[in-house]
Amino acid sequence: MRHIYIVGIGTGNPEHLTVQAINTLNKVDVIFIPSKGAAKAELADVRKDICQRYVTNMAIRFVDYAVPVRQTADRSYVQSVDDWHAQISSTYERLFQDHLTEEGSGAFLVWGDPSLYDSTIRIIERVRARDRVALDYSVMPGITSIQALTASHRIPLNLVGKPVQITTGRRLTESFPGIVETAVVMLDGELAFSKIDDPDAYIYWGAYLGTEDEITIAGRLADVSDCIVATRTEARAKHGWIMDIYLLRKGSDFDDQA
Numbered sequence: 001m002r003h004i005y006i007v008g009i010g011t012g013n014p015e016h017l018t019v020q021a022i023n024t025l026n027k028v029d030v031i032f033i034p035s036k037g038a039a040k041a042e043l044a045d046v047r048k049d050i051c052q053r054y055v056t057n058m059a060i061r062f063v064d065y066a067v068p069v070r071q072t073a074d075r076s077y078v079q080s081v082d083d084w085h086a087q088i089s090s091t092y093e094r095l096f097q098d099h100l101t102e103e104g105s106g107a108f109l110v111w112g113d114p115s116l117y118d119s120t121i122r123i124i125e126r127v128r129a130r131d132r133v134a135l136d137y138s139v140m141p142g143i144t145s146i147q148a149l150t151a152s153h154r155i156p157l158n159l160v161g162k163p164v165q166i167t168t169g170r171r172l173t174e175s176f177p178g179i180v181e182t183a184v185v186m187l188d189g190e191l192a193f194s195k196i197d198d199p200d201a202y203i204y205w206g207a208y209l210g211t212e213d214e215i216t217i218a219g220r221l222a223d224v225s226d227c228i229v230a231t232r233t234e235a236r237a238k239h240g241w242i243m244d245i246y247l248l249r250k251g252s253d254f255d256d257q258a
């Protein structure tokens with residue numbers, strides 16, 4: 001049966017790759033490389049750089065494929081994502097039929113870790129459910145952008161014995177401030193932090209983490225919010241794209257213990 005490896009590659013620094021990931025990349029028949037258009041060419045370049053550094057098995061084939069663009073017109077967010085995943089499943093199915101033998105193996109290089117705001121696992125499950133191409137799969141963990149953020153700021157993710165919420169910009173105000181003391185915000189195109197008015201909130205922000213363009217800013221939210229907005233706008237214009245993440249915090253270790 002075909003075997004697909006979903007390999008976490010970390011967030012832009014080739015040294016994030018685990019030994020397990022490197023060994024896996026060197027044993028497959030094909031490595032599939034996505035392209036998402038010129039604006040995100042740098043992300044495809046990180047994958048190519050990783051392969052150049054670590055793939056020493058000359059027999060491995062590289063297959064580029066175009067990632068379908070998500071359509072948003074005339075449909076809800078959920079419908080839009082569902083349609084998009086269906087399209088990607090068809091793309092994967094064709095890739096496996098065209099480039100893998102029935103006993104062949106392939107790898108996808110997934111940004112960060114495959115379990116965090118990534119749908120490769122879901123899409124492979126869809127391909128299996130369609131049952132036109134028999135396959136099994138394995139997942140190799142990678143360093144997430146959350147770990148890259150906390151490492152760059154040299155902070156623990158959680159306060160002692162307290163929970164953390166991982167959320168999106170769209171849903172941030174449902175929980176912070178008020179419900180959780182630590183919120184990690186990803187996929188925030190709307191600068192949700194800039195709408196929070198809380199004198200006790202701190203922010204630890206990072207963009208292009210792990211890459212040579214990494215930028216970090218930290219401080220009391222009220223003091224650094226404008227600076228982050230301006231830095232983000234400038235960086236986005238310069239690169240043509242941005243990936244940023246931040247941790248918001250209120251409270252401190254042991255502040256709820258007598």
Ligand SMILES: C[S@@+](CC[C@H](N)C(=O)[O-])C[C@H]1O[C@@H](n2cnc3c(N)ncnc32)[C@H](O)[C@@H]1O
Nearest residue numbers: 011112113117144145186187208209243244245
């Ligand atoms: C589709 S999610 C993928 C997350 C990824 N699977 C992970 O483990 O981090 C993309 C979001 O992750 C965050 N992100 C990923 N890489 C990043 C980086 N190098 N610097 C800052 N944020 C990053 C951003 O919030 C971005 O909007």
